[in-house]
Amino acid sequence: MEPRQRTETGDRTAEGEEAGPVFTLEEVGKRNSSREAWLVIHGRVYDVTRFLEEHPGGEEVLLEQAGKDATESFEDVGHSTDAREMLKQYYVGEIHPHDRKKEGSKDPSMTSSGQASFWSTWLIPIFGALVLGLMYRYYMSDGRTS
Numbered sequence: 001m002e003p004r005q006r007t008e009t010g011d012r013t014a015e016g017e018e019a020g021p022v023f024t025l026e027e028v029g030k031r032n033s034s035r036e037a038w039l040v041i042h043g044r045v046y047d048v049t050r051f052l053e054e055h056p057g058g059e060e061v062l063l064e065q066a067g068k069d070a071t072e073s074f075e076d077v078g079h080s081t082d083a084r085e086m087l088k089q090y091y092v093g094e095i096h097p098h099d100r101k102k103e104g105s106k107d108p109s110m111t112s113s114g115q116a117s118f119w120s121t122w123l124i125p126i127f128g129a130l131v132l133g134l135m136y137r138y139y140m141s142d143g144r145t146s
């Protein structure tokens with residue numbers, strides 16, 4: 001018998017390496033312990049249970065993200081190409097399109113934090129300067145007229 005790739009769902013031909021079964025975020029959420037740890041990175045589901053002890057960054061960080069979308073934490077660390085290659089070994093399937101985070105240049109959380117820093121770095125100082133300027137003018141004109 002020649003070794004054949006398992007087709008879990010049967011409704012897809014296992015053509016290409018990424019044609020795995022589809023999971024909801026709820027299903028992934030149940031695998032959030034060291035007994036079974038799954039996480040989502042870029043819309044793909046990974047079973048990292050057997051990787052926990054091997055992870056160079058430690059198992060705590062993985063367990064913290066287990067059962068969740070770990071894309072942001074994974075990217076924040078700036079994992080190497082090697083690390084990205086390793087992901088393939090743990091791939092179990094795709095996340096349901098409904099639970100997929102919108103990715104790309106405009107991540108909603110990025111925008112909101114971006115706006116927060118925009119407010120604190122620009123608008124508050126500008127507003128402060130305007131108020132000071134107005135107070136100064138008021139004070140000066142007052143001084144001259146009376």
Ligand code: HEM
Nearest residue numbers: 046048056057061065070073074077079080082083086087
């Ligand atoms: C299956 C998913 C993951 C794989 C295959 C993976 C793999 C690796 C590898 C190979 C390294 C060594 C450095 C490198 O080559 O970049 C590393 C480091 C690290 N990883 Fe992960 N990682 C995964 C998920 C995560 C997640 C979700 C976090 C969450 C915060 C994380 C946090 C870290 C940290 C903090 C380091 C140490 C960085 C350092 O010491 O410079 N990793 N990981």
